[in-house]
Amino acid sequence: MLSRTLPARPSLADAVLLSHTEQGREWPLLVWVPGPGVRMVSSAVLGGGIGEREWVVNAQVPPGYDRLDPVAHLRELAAGAGLPGPGVGLMTAASVADRRHAVDGGAHAVVTAGIGVRGWAAAPGVGGVAVPHPGTINIIVSLPVPLTDAALVNAVATATEAKTQALVELGADASGTPTDAVCVAAPAPAGPALAGSGAEPFAGPRSLWGARLARAVHRATREACAGLLAAERTGPGA
DSSP states (O other): OOOSOOOOOOSGGGOEEEEEEETTEEEEEEEEOOOSSEEEEEOOSBSOEEEEOSOEEEEEOOTTOOOSOHHHHHHHHHHHTTOOSOOEEEEESSOSTTOEEEEETTEEEEEEEOOSSOBOTTOTTOOOOOOOOOBSEEEEEEOSSOBOHHHHHHHHHHHHHHHHHHHHHTTOOSSBOTTOEEEEEEEOOSSOSSTTTTSBOOOSTTSHHHHHHHHHHHHHHHHHHHHHHHHHHHSTTO
């Protein structure tokens, strides 16, 4: 991997594919560096929550990944890629090289997907406390306008709804996988991230930017998952 600082690439379309070594093999590492002045909301194990972040990594790891220190591991990978400052780190056992990118009216979405273990969120009788495992549908979204804190949270919900819509339309009979992760990035507001500060107060699916986000995530998710489902249906025993 690179050991120098990567230059900023403000557009999510310019995310670069690097690599890292795990269990004696090279694995892809998707890196996006929008630079400073960007706020993100994420469910990722590294850099989750809401705050200013300078980069995002989506690391592919081996199937059966069993390290118990994913946060430390992601920090190691970020350092090895020359990424200083705070950032967001996601993991997946799905193919990162086979990512899908979609754009709608300035809203960008990149999706990596693996759907071998999937189901409905409200399935009865499951759940527990465990160390987070690598996610399987990872969604990274970039918007060109500032959002309030509430709108950032709203954007996560909208992205999740769009992902589920794509899965249902493809016949996946699932709302997602147990370990999906999402990250939404937007420019930091000039003042406090409150309504009236110039930041967009809404990101629901019928708002201007929420609708664009939803369409981008929906299209990228469909493209990422369609081939996987087709392979399931035509595989041995299908």
